[in-house]
Amino acid sequence: MGLKDFFKNRRLKKVKLKKPPISYNGQGHDLKQAPKISDDELCALWVKCQGCNELLYLSTLKKNNSICKHCDFHHRLSAEERIELITDYGTFLSINDNIIPDDPLKFTDVKPYKKRLEDAQKTTKTKEAIVTGIGNINGYIAGVASMEFQFIGGSMGSVVGEKLTRLVEVAIKKRLPLIIVSSSGGARMHEGILSLMQMAKTSSALKDFHEANLLYISILTEPTFGGVTASFAMLGDIIIAEPRARIGFAGRRVIEETIRQKLPKEFQTAEYLLENGQIDMIVHRNGLKNTLSDLLRLHLTNHNNATSKDVFKQISKEHLLIKI
Numbered sequence: 001m002g003l004k005d006f007f008k009n010r011r012l013k014k015v016k017l018k019k020p021p022i023s024y025n026g027q028g029h030d031l032k033q034a035p036k037i038s039d040d041e042l043c044a045l046w047v048k049c050q051g052c053n054e055l056l057y058l059s060t061l062k063k064n065n066s067i068c069k070h071c072d073f074h075h076r077l078s079a080e081e082r083i084e085l086i087t088d089y090g091t092f093l094s095i096n097d098n099i100i101p102d103d104p105l106k107f108t109d110v111k112p113y114k115k116r117l118e119d120a121q122k123t124t125k126t127k128e129a130i131v132t133g134i135g136n137i138n139g140y141i142a143g144v145a146s147m148e149f150q151f152i153g154g155s156m157g158s159v160v161g162e163k164l165t166r167l168v169e170v171a172i173k174k175r176l177p178l179i180i181v182s183s184s185g186g187a188r189m190h191e192g193i194l195s196l197m198q199m200a201k202t203s204s205a206l207k208d209f210h211e212a213n214l215l216y217i218s219i220l221t222e223p224t225f226g227g228v229t230a231s232f233a234m235l236g237d238i239i240i241a242e243p244r245a246r247i248g249f250a251g252r253r254v255i256e257e258t259i260r261q262k263l264p265k266e267f268q269t270a271e272y273l274l275e276n277g278q279i280d281m282i283v284h285r286n287g288l289k290n291t292l293s294d295l296l297r298l299h300l301t302n303h304n305n306a307t308s309k310d311v312f313k314q315i316s317k318e319h320l321l322i323k324i
Contacts, residue, residue, distance in 0.1 A: 049073055051244070065285050074242045074285050076222060078124070079131040079148040082181050086289045087144060092135035096166050100127050101159045105192055113190040120151045128159045129184070132167040134176070138293035140300070143171035146181040147228075154184035156228055157191045161198025164232065168205040177215040177296055182233040186226015199231035206235050215299045217292065220247050220270070220279065238295060239279040240288075241270035247279075 046055050051073025061068070065085060066075040077085065083092050107113040121127060129151035135144045145167055147154045164180070171178045187195040209216060218236025220229075222245040229249050241247060248268040256263055266272045273279045283291045 047075075050075065067285055072284075073244065074222060076149055076183065078150065079126060079146040079181075082146040082221075083131060083133075083135065083144060085285070086179070086181075086292060087135035087137055088139070092133050092144065094131060094133040095170065096132055096163045097127065099159050099162055101157055103190075104158075104194060105190070107190040107192075109190075116152060116190070124148050124151045126151060128163065129154050129156070130160045130163055132163045134170070134174075137179075137289060137296060140293055140296040141176060142292075142296060143167050143174075143176045143178045144181075145179070147183045149183040149185075149223075152188065152190075154182075154228075155186060155188035155190075155195070156184060156198050156231075157188040157195050158198060160188075161195075161201045164198075164202050165205040168202075168209050171214065172209055172212050175212075175214065177217070177299065178209065179217045179219065179292060180232060180236075181219040181221060182224045182228050183221045184224060184226065184228040184233075186228055196227065199227050202232040203235060206232055210237075215296070217295060219288070221245050223247070225249065225251065234278075238281075240281050240283050240291070241273065241279050242285060242288075243270060243282055245270045247273055 045058055047058050047061060048054070049056055049068045049071065051068055052071035054068065054070045056068060056070075061075065066077055066081070067073070068075070101117055103113045103117070105113075120129075126148050129148050130145055131148065132143075132145040134141065136142075137144075145164060147160075168178065170176070187199065189195070206216060215238075216236050218233055218239045220233060220239065220241040222242065224233055224245065224247045226249060229247060246268050247270060250258075252263060252268060264272070270279065270282050274282055281291075
């Protein structure tokens with residue numbers, strides 16, 4: 001049962017049990033009844049937990065970093081929320097925002113790809129399925145990228161690959177560690193072979209990054225699948241996952257239908273991957289920022305670099321000059 005059906009049934013039960021009371025003012029006239037809250041408005045205030053099916057008040061959930069207080073399930077965060085979670089306040093500088101997606105194949109399914117892009121941009125308030133930039137994490141500067149799952153399932157198209165590659169190039173040039181937060185259904189089918197090429201493109205850029213002896217931390221969140229898993233998401237020097245995040249290449253149902261076998265219940269979960277050596281650690285969301293800063297501190301070996309503050313100022317000036 002969906003939230004709208006739940007509120008509708010509850011409203012009908014109340015109507016059957018009793019009539020709505022009529023209130024009067026001091027002169028005996030009927031007071032104007034307060035406007036009823038629609039089912040859509042109620043649904044906007046509440047959300048059903050995907051872990052335990054409890055109804056959660058949305059504002060309370062957001063205050064707890066979108067973690068269920070009943071079962072500790074980690075709900076999805078937007079790219080902006082994720083960046084606010086792991087970077088110091090006011091230090092994140094977004095780069096390459098001027099790159100926008102196109103429709104090279106004139107692709108149409110249920111609706112044209114261009115229309116789908118416009119709808120996604122209105123819904124998410126972002127131009128693409130990834131936000132890239134430079135920010136401080138407890139004082140340690142790093143290149144940061146976060147994927148936006150609400151933008152066509154966080155799928156990787158040409159712009160996502162280009163923005164990631166440019167971020168890697170900036171990190172190499174400035175000798176910065178790199179942190180990428182993945183949340184994606186895979187390569188974007190609307191761009192065909194062009195989206196698949198981004199797998200090789202990002203992997204090649206990360207090879208250069210690795211040869212420069214720099215640190216790359218990959219964070220896998222719910223869900224990470226397809227071409228993203230098969231490329232940059234699993235190439236980290238350290239791979240971190242959130243609790244109970246689903247991670248894989250093909251979906252569970254596709255695998256079961258192909259091999260005609262029932263898969264284990266915990267298959268493709270972060271815990272299953274950790275047990276089988278596919279990832280390095282599982283970190284609770286509330287402790288993620290401190291874990292990242294600890295890892296950055298432990299791997300900070302080049303003491304000849306400029307301080308975090310100086311590097312940030314330098315990149316800010318370059319960014320402003322490009323804009324002008």
